[in-house]
Amino acid sequence: MLSLNARDFQLLLFVAAITMLAPIFLNPFPVDSSLAQFNGGYPDLMQRFVIFGIFAIGFNILFGLTGYLSFGHAAFLGAGSYAAIWMMKLLTMNIIPAIILSIIVAGLFSLAVGFISLRRSGIYFSILTLAFAQMSYSLAYSVLTPITGGETGLQPKLNDPRILDGELAAGETARANLFGLEMGSSYDLAVGGWVFTFNVGYYIAAICMLLAFYASIRIFRSPFGLMLRAVKSNQNRLGYTGVSTRPYTLAAFVISGMYAGVAGGLMVAMDTQAGAERMFWTASGEVVLMTILGGAGTLIGPVLGAGMIKYMENIISKINTTILEAWFAWAPDGLQDVLVSVIYPFVGKGWHLTLGLVFMLVVIFLPGGLMEGFEKIGGLFSRKKGKNSDSVAGSASPAAAE
Amino acid sequence: MSSAQVSSNNDEDRGFERGTPNIVFHIDDVHKSFGGLHALSDVDLDVQEGETHAIIGPNGAGKSTLLNVCVGRLEPDRGAVIFDGHTLTGKQPYEINQLGVARVFQTPEVFPDLTVLENVMLPALSKRDGHFRLNPFKSFHAETRIRDEAIDISTKLGLGPALEIAASSLSRGDKRRLELAMGLIQHPRLLLLDEPTAGMARADTNATIELLKTIKEDGMTIVIIEHDMHVVFSLADRISVLAGGRIIAQGLPDEIKGNPKVKEAYLGEEEL
Numbered sequence: 056m057l058s059l060n061a062r063d064f065q066l067l068l069f070v071a072a073i074t075m076l077a078p079i080f081l082n083p084f085p086v087d088s089s090l091a092q093f094n095g096g097y098p099d100l101m102q103r104f105v106i107f108g109i110f111a112i113g114f115n116i117l118f119g120l121t122g123y124l125s126f127g128h129a130a131f132l133g134a135g136s137y138a139a140i141w142m143m144k145l146l147t148m149n150i151i152p153a154i155i156l157s158i159i160v161a162g163l164f165s166l167a168v169g170f171i172s173l174r175r176s177g178i179y180f181s182i183l184t185l186a187f188a189q190m191s192y193s194l195a196y197s198v199l200t201p202i203t204g205g206e207t208g209l210q211p212k213l214n215d216p217r218i219l220d221g222e223l224a225a226g227e228t229a230r231a232n233l234f235g236l237e238m239g240s241s242y243d244l245a246v247g248g249w250v251f252t253f254n255v256g257y258y259i260a261a262i263c264m265l266l267a268f269y270a271s272i273r274i275f276r277s278p279f280g281l282m283l284r285a286v287k288s289n290q291n292r293l294g295y296t297g298v299s300t301r302p303y304t305l306a307a308f309v310i311s312g313m314y315a316g317v318a319g320g321l322m323v324a325m326d327t328q329a330g331a332e333r334m335f336w337t338a339s340g341e342v343v344l345m346t347i348l349g350g351a352g353t354l355i356g357p358v359l360g361a362g363m364i365k366y367m368e369n370i371i372s373k374i375n376t377t378i379l380e381a382w383f384a385w386a387p388d389g390l391q392d393v394l395v396s397v398i399y400p401f402v403g404k405g406w407h408l409t410l411g412l413v414f415m416l417v418v419i420f421l422p423g424g425l426m427e428g429f430e431k432i433g434g435l436f437s438r439k440k441g442k443n444s445d446s447v448a449g450s451a452s453p454a455a456a457e
Numbered sequence: 458m459s460s461a462q463v464s465s466n467n468d469e470d471r472g473f474e475r476g477t478p479n480i481v482f483h484i485d486d487v488h489k490s491f492g493g494l495h496a497l498s499d500v501d502l503d504v505q506e507g508e509t510h511a512i513i514g515p516n517g518a519g520k521s522t523l524l525n526v527c528v529g530r531l532e533p534d535r536g537a538v539i540f541d542g543h544t545l546t547g548k549q550p551y552e553i554n555q556l557g558v559a560r561v562f563q564t565p566e567v568f569p570d571l572t573v574l575e576n577v578m579l580p581a582l583s584k585r586d587g588h589f590r591l592n593p594f595k596s597f598h599a600e601t602r603i604r605d606e607a608i609d610i611s612t613k614l615g616l617g618p619a620l621e622i623a624a625s626s627l628s629r630g631d632k633r634r635l636e637l638a639m640g641l642i643q644h645p646r647l648l649l650l651d652e653p654t655a656g657m658a659r660a661d662t663n664a665t666i667e668l669l670k671t672i673k674e675d676g677m678t679i680v681i682i683e684h685d686m687h688v689v690f691s692l693a694d695r696i697s698v699l700a701g702g703r704i705i706a707q708g709l710p711d712e713i714k715g716n717p718k719v720k721e722a723y724l725g726e727e728e729l
Contacts, residue, residue: 058594058596060598270593270594273593273594273596274593274594276596276597276598277592277593277594277595277596277597278582278586278590278592278595278597278600279590279591279592279593279595280593280597281571281575281578281579281582281597282579282582282583284568284570284571285568285571285579287570288568288569288570288571289566289567289568289569291566292566292567292568293551293568294549294550294551294554295528295550295551295554295559295560295562295566296551296554296579296580296583296639296643297551297554297555297580297583297584297587297588297643298551298579298583298588298589299549299551299588299589300551302588302589303589306591306593310593
């Protein structure tokens with residue numbers, strides 16, 4: 056189906072089901088319960104899940120398949136954002152042309168950066184990409200201010216030309232839309248104590264992520280993908296089998312840059328502004344963390360990693376002392392203070408500490424990322440299942456045992 | 458994009474006589490030094506089309522250096538290597554391979570993270586697609602013709618049961634067989650074998666000899682570097698003897714057997 060084998064198609068269906076139903080299962084707690092702050096099903100966060108998911112899926116095509124670790128991919132995300140906002144200022148607030156230009160600009164930019172950086176491999180490649188990204192960040196704040204808006208960044212303004220949209224009526228503001236369907240519009244569904252928000256922007260971003268994910272599966276399963284995996288496995292040997300490795304690594308670099316462009320364009324589509332901070336090296340580092348945390352080289356790992364980091368960033372960072380005190384209200388005063396003071400450094404502004412600890416634990420115990428953890432758990436279950444089916448082997452057919 | 462058709466118009470044809478079309482591979486006056494050590498001096502070698510040419514010599518004679526010069530891994534200080542009118546010297550290894558020259562390494566250099574089947578299919582894909590092809594939406598599983606051939610060659614080499622396992626988990630002997638399969642699937646016009654049976658048990662060595670004999674019958678030109686004289690005299694049509702970086706003798710197997718210079722070079726090493 057869709058030129059995928061049965062297993063990949065099932066995976067795609069699974070991811071599609073999860074993304075489509077995310078507004079429901081990300082809000083497991085009723086709105087007035089004390090755990091409601093753990094609900095992640097609000098549009099802004101869900102949009103981040105899928106947008107950073109796209110970014111990480113693309114990054115994984117470079118890092119997961121070829122092993123080339125870029126520390127500058129945020130530059131392509133930033134370039135995509137600027138391209139999208141300019142399209143919205145000059146042509147139309149419709150997100151389609153904006154995203155198309157994001158992909159083109161990010162692709163061309165990554166072609167230039169990749170062409171130079173891929174002359175080296177290993178740590179030298181990483182440093183070169185980092186240098187390019189930091190250079191872009193600095194330029195965006197200095198000489199490129201007329202294009203980037205410098206520190207204030209860029210937003211659509213009333214007096215922008217927007218050739219295709221025409222002039223705004225008095226009091227009207229320019230809103231990103233898809234043929235009139237505004238990104239910010241949502242439908243709230245109240246069921247008992249629960250409220251589920253279905254947001255247009257989220258669903259458009261989710262569809263983009265599903266397309267990106269599908270393309271990534273196709274790349275993984277293609278002869279091109281095999282060559283990329285061979286680069287990671289033994290780059291020198293590849294030359295002796297008649298393969299020129301540089302065009303392959305450059306193609307992977309540009310494809311991953313274009314994915315970053317889509318993510319940058321979608322960011323602008325959801326929240327119509329662009330700033331240079333998106334290009335800062337920490338943003339590049341974040342996508343590396345997402346990919347490694349989820350499982351580099353796996354299909355779905357980077358999306359999981361992106362989801363986990365964004366969830367922690369948005370949910371754990373909101374927990375403050377008042378919330379902690381409310382949680383431990385049942386404990387005697389002295390114990391409550393101890394519990395709050397022990398947990399406090401790991402939440403709120405200290406969420407990075409929690410992330411760091413999780414990252415360390417994953418890298419030490421699960422070098423293959425969260426996906427390795429799931430595989431191990433799956434392995435335990437299938438072993439147990441195997442034992443059970445062995446015991447009834449006489450009565451069960453082989454097909455049933457499988 | 459394909460590089461299979463690499464133009465030979467600009468290639469220098471130093472030493473290659475177009476009038477003798479059956480000489481397909483020519484090493485012309487190659488010198489290579491590492492510091493003060495002359496690894497190769499005045500090496501001249503002609504290989505005819507369809508011939509199996511063995512290069513023998515004691516340890517440190519420069520055999521592997523010569524092979525490295527042939528495949529572009531090392532650049533000679535002087536001289537040139539010419540294959541079918543194309544100067545290989547100065548070319549990238551992938552360009553040399555795309556011209557139809559495949560090398561089987563002495564120390565297995567496979568792709569450890571790929572499966573055995575993928576390892577064997579990869580060189581066939583590169584032969585068909587050239588040095589680069591952007592086909593990200595083509596299914597690897599749909600490559601049935603190449604897959605069938607890879608399975609066939611792997612099975613012939615005794616790798617049939619290991620097709621779906623990672624190459625890293627193969628034994629050293631199996632890795633050598635995999636190396637050979639990776640070279641053979643390309644149906645190269647020139648196959649360079651660097652001690653293909655080193656470390657193999659006698660039965661496996663004999664099986665490899667039989668396999669190489671069938672390849673020979675198909676008309677493939679083979680240059681083989683080998684220590685095992687049983688392999689050399691079973692396969693070689695002609696033999697060149699390398700000692701101290703120089704070719705000291707060249708000729709038919711029987712001529713080499715009786716050559717006093719060769720006996721002297723091998724003195725104390727092995728009875729020819």
